[in-house]
Amino acid sequence: EIVLTQSPGTLSLSPGERATLSCRASQSVSSSYLAWYQQKPGQAPRLLIYGASSRATGIPDRFSGSGSGTDFTLTISRLEPEDFAVYYCQQYGSSLLFTFGPGTKVDIK
């Protein structure tokens, strides 16, 4: 079973700043099967990135994903007020199973 670790646990930033979130896997993950989600309180998660770097439909281009193997990154180039939320990475399809990371909370400094 692949275990995902996210860092930092909490990221305190101001609007307009750049956010860099990390996701590390316990074993190599095919880039095709790494996704990032955003979740706000009381809402279902929303897919941001799939295939490590492909933006989902309707996602602004300030969100970008990169990485391969065991290290992946979600970057938000300039934080907007609506971007303060919890972000989860996920591997999907490895051994036909799915795993989420513990999440990174991006809050307002």
Next chain:
Amino acid sequence: EVQLVESGGGLVQPGGSLRLSCAASGFTVSSNYMSWVRQAPGKGLEWVSVIYSGGSTYYADSVKGRFTISRHNSKNTLYLQMNSLRAEDTAVYYCASGYYSPAFDIWGQGTMVTVSS
């Protein structure tokens, strides 16, 4: 419109059973994989189970042997039968699927399950 709507949550005693439903519209549940994801109060997301288009099913270790995922093609509905429920199963349960992408790009609104005496 592509949409998922869950139902069936509620309060159940430890050891009890509950069946969740997830009605799909705008696509067919048998044409893609369908999954359940849960979130305990104040906690992160936990993948629970998946059923693939071919009918294969898989479970997280935490629910294996107690939960069963299934689908009814003519009703276009996904189910999660939950038996031998424990306090630690208390969570919001979401159904999710990939429609526009291979990841979970469609989510339901969630249904709350509370296991307590």
